[in-house]
Amino acid sequence: MMEKLVLIDGNSVAFRAFYALYSSLDRFVNHDGLHTNAIYAFKNMLDKILADFKPTHVMVAFDAGKTTFRTEKFADYKGQRAKTPTELLEQLPYLRKLLEAYGIKYYELVNYEADDIIGTLAKQGQDAGYEVVIVTGDRDLTQLVTDKITVAVTQKGVSEIEEYTPQHVREKYGLEPQQIIDMKALVGDSSDNYPGVTKIGEKTAVKLLSQFGSVEGIYEHIDELKKSKMKDNLVAEQEIAYLCKDLATIRQDAPITIEVADLLLTRPDQNALVTLYQELDFKRFLEQLLGQTQLDLQTQEQLADIAYTLLTEENVFELIEDAKKTQKLSFHLEMDNDNYHTALFLGFAFEVGAKHYASRNCELLQNPAIKGLLEDPVIKIDLFDAKRTYVGLRRLDIQMQGLDFDLLLVSYLLDTSDNDNDLGKLALQHDYHQMPSDEEVYGKGAKRQIPVEDEIFLQHLVRKTNTIAQLKPSLQEKLRSNCQEDLYLTIERPLALVLAEMEIAGIKVDQERLLTMQEEFKQRLTQLEEDIYCQAGEEFNLNSPKQLGVILFEKLQLPVIKKTKTGYSTSVDVLEQLRPMAPIVDDILSYRQLAKLQSTYIEGLLKVIFKKDSKVHTRYTQTLTATGRLSSVDPNLQNIPIRLEEGRKIRQAFVASKPGWEIFASDYSQIELRVLAHISGDENMQQAFKNDLDIHANTAMSVFGLSDPTQVTADMRRQAKAVNFGIVYGISDFGLAQSIGTTRKKAKEFIQTYFEAFPGVHCYMQEIVAKAQEQGYVETIFKRRRYLPDINAKNFNLRSFAQRTAMNTPIQGSAADIIKVAMIKMQKALKKEGLQARMLLQVHDELIFEAPKEEIAILEQLVPKIMDSAVELAVPLKVESAHGLTWFDTK
The missing domain is CATH 1.20.1060.10 (Taq DNA Polymerase; Chain T, domain 4)
Structure with missing residues (x-):
């Protein structure tokens, strides 16, 4: 079989990919705020290329920069092109990561374009006997077509391909492929910004080239042409024509340092793809990958078995005596899912001192002695995922006390961007190699199965408790050295139990x-x-x-x-x-x-209402986001659409669980902007909040140079609001222009005027980036860290994205921390006041409760008081509350 070389024009295809899903730009954003539409479409295109052409060798060429030998010859070459949108620039490094994971080489060469790299390798491949295919969105490359080189031009975004062979070029243009260069020399190229000869269009150029063969041939026979304006232009612009031909000619002798043999397509790195898809939130690609191929998991050395006692009713006393001596233990409860109502208990294990106990019989946990052990506040309990364990034990009527160390939470705090809910995989992140992952023991997907042999299954559970005990000292020390012990002890650990209570309570759905x-x-x-x-x-x-x-x-x-x-x-x-x-x-x-609301939310909610209590029990993921925000899953109650009237009405179905009770909701007003005012120290913004002004109208006055609030129109306020929230997320002029429907130039002026009006904000953004570059991370008010490995990257796009993340994380993360503190304080206050009211949901900056009608007046005073004072900022926090028979009625 003939070897096949596929050469891909990286910049061209990336642009096609970006604009193919441009209308969905806001939808393709990962949990860190990175736009992913170009990566998504590029990946699909890559799969199509590999499937259609089945190459043995592949390479993707990228432009190294705007300055090339062509700009030296013609300063305005490509000079009219608009600046590449930041939303695309930030994705380019991830395209390279994708290629690396696919086993595909990519290359760029200073002073040359991607076209020249492709032209040079195409000639090499042809001369070496390869079948060569060039994939591009740019027809300029059709000049390279030969009997052995096909140019495949992407059509309609990135979904279709038009293949140019010598015959196809002849049929389409009436020219030989190499004459494409001459045609461009005569006609010019508005995209590359060189002029061609005045008043010569494509039809005239084809006619001339059919007669004389080339630009050189035309000028050799120029005297044979009849006197005309066209001839006058040709004569007057001969130098331009030759220059344009030189600019249009793709080089096939660029000084590249790679050869075709170096471009062998290797096997994809499945682990790298999994990591990348997780980072980009490409759930569908991840499911496809895990469903189609077995991950090449790292082979574990044969681990020595850990001796354990099979726990029974008869030897329970041994466990109890050991625990009373040590006053601490590691515990793990294995369940098949996380939901309060549907989880099945599979087994459990204890480590007490140097001894281990395990059993598949989870009813043993209800033995009065073991139940008392888990409910004893004196016994310090270490585990992995306290919230999940607490919820599971409550199903068994056990209310765990004495929580000390939660490995999952601590690991998350040490690095919010690199965590896994599989204990074995997480252990590897901390260089601990004595803990196989669940996938290695149970398998995955359709092949996942709990081992029937006790010596495999219980040994795995015992090893989990041992891993928790082994990792605890070093991770606690890291917490202390990071000054994060208080964040763990006063926020994340108590919050886990608050969230557990909320999951158990659920919310009733009519x-x-x-x-x-x-x-x-x-x-x-x-x-x-x-x-x-x-x-x-x-x-x-x-x-x-x-x-x-x-x-x-x-x-x-x-x-x-x-x-x-x-x-x-x-x-x-x-x-x-x-x-x-x-x-x-x-x-x-x-x-x-309406159809989307019907299928996703109405029918979706109907499927997850539990018959026992007519409630939905959403789960809160505490260790998912890099900023510290909580996420709601199974079902996601944070995403019920409220911009549409019909969407808002869905909240009418959420009601109090008892007759005579109501739903009560309190919402922080503009908390992220208030945090920005505090962190930045900007006097103008702080004063606006202290005076309880409409912050968006106030910003509009500053941006538009108005002196009277009555001059602010609704459209001005809308634009100012977009600027306010855009600044919080490090928005670019391109992004702001799209958001408010204006030009990039005008959007850039808005941003500049904003910084002039709020100089403290501008100063903060510069200082936080500098601080991140110095220490490699940023922190929230409560010392929650986010590491930024790309903050000093040489690659502009990686560095720019890290800089925007540095600006945003302290703001968004601090806002998330504040509402967490409020939730903890609210739970304590409800118990202290002896109220029947209970907290049910957290939706972004909003807390939702249910309470007897007679307690509503108390909540109207208590909840704002607690939330307002959750943390002391330089500006006041503001809480708006409402109540009614349904969640809908609280707005």
Whole structure:
């Protein structure tokens, strides 16, 4: 089989990928705020290339910079091109990581373009007998086509490819491939910004080249041309024509330091792909990877067995006596999932001193002696994932006390960006190699199975308790050296138990209300369908983009905005552009929104209501985000859409669990901006909050140079709000321009004016970046750390993203810490006051409670008092509260 070399134009394909999913830019963002749309589309394109062309050798070429030998010859070469959006720049380093994980080489060369690298390697490959395919989004490379070199040009984003062979070039242009250079010399190239010869278009150029063969041939026979304006232009601009030909010519002799033989496609690094997909939040790719291939897990050395006692009713006293002597123990409870109602208990293990005990019989934990041991506040208990364990034990009617060390939490605090819920994998992160992962013992995916042999399964549980004990001293010392012991002891550890109580409590859902809403949505969808069919003049499948495209663009003759490989695009961004042109489009958008609410939230919630208590029991992940924010899962109650009226109404189904009770909610007002005012020390911003001004209107006055608040229009306030929150996230001029619908130039002016109005904020951003560059991390008010390994990277894109992260993390992380402190204090206050009220949910900056009606007046005083005083800032915290029969009524 002939070896095949595929050469990919990295910059060109990356741009195509970025704009292919540009309309979904805000949706493709990972948990750290990194945009991922280009990486996502590039990965799909890469898979298609490998599947379609089946190469033996692959290389991706990138531009090394804007300055090349061409700019030395023609200063304006590519001079008109807009600056690459920051949202794309920040993704380029991750494209390289993706390529490395795929086993694909990439290359760039100073003073040359990616085209020249490709041209040189294509010639090498051809001369060495390879079949060569060039993948690009730029037709300039079609000049390289030969019988052995095919140029595949991406079409319609990155989903389709047009293959250029010598015959295809002849049919499309009426030229030989090498004449493409001459055509560009005559016509010029607006993209690369060189002029060509005045008034010569593509048709004229093709005619001249068909007659004379090349630019040189034209000038050799220039006297044969009839007198005309075209001839005059050719004569006058001969030097320009030759210069343009030189600029258009892709070099095939660039001084590269690699050879085709170096480009052998190797096996993908599955572990590197898993790590990358996790970092980028590519859950679908991760599921595909783990479902299709067995990870090459690091082979563990044969570990010596740990001696343990099989715990029974008869020898329980041994465990109790040992625990009373040591006053401390390590404990692990193995469950098959985390949910309060559905988790199955599989086994447990203790380590007490040098002794180990284990059993599959979890009913033993309800033995009065063991139950008393776990509920004894004097006995210090060390474990992995306290919240999960606490919730599980409550199912067994055990209320664990004495929590001392939570390995998962401590590890998370030491490095928020590098944690795993698998004890074995987490242990490796701390250079401990005596703990196999669950995947190694149980398998994964469909092959996951708990071993039936006690000597395998119980040995694994015993090793978990031993690992907890072994890692505790070193990790505690790291906490102390990082000055994070107080963060663990006063916030994260007590919060774990607060969250556990909230998960156990759950929130009641009125199933009948949801069913009624389901029927109302169904009727509304039916009415919308009828209206749409009436306007269309026929019935069709509304959920078929192909059929919808025919109606909109063929029958109704609406302008075609974009096409896909299957026909017309009917994506949201396309429909939004068409909305003013036809009422049917507005109805289609409404139909889609309502259908999404129906399937994702109405039907989704109905599936997770537990029959025993008519509640949903969301779980809070405490160790997921790098900023310290909590996440809600199974179901995610933080993402119920509230911008749409129909979405807000879904909250009507969340009710108090008892008759005569109400839902009570309190929400921090603009907490991140208040934290920014505190951290930055900006006097103007602090004064605005102290005077209880509308911060967005106040910002609008500063940005637009107004003296009277009444001059601030709704649009001005909207733009100021976008600037305020954009600054918190280190927004670029490109991002702000997209957010407020203006030009990048105007957005840049907004940002500059903002910094002039709030100089303390500007100073903070500069100082926090400098501090991060010096120490390698940033911290919140409460010493929560986030390490930034790329803060001093030579790569501009990696460094820029790390700098924005440095600006944002102390703000977002401190806000997250403040509400955590408030939650802990609220739980204590509710108990101290002897109230029946209980905290049910945390949704971003909002706390939701339920309480008897007679306690509502108390909560109206107590909750704001606790939340306002959770931490003392340079500006006042502000809490807004409301109550009602449903969650909806609190807004």
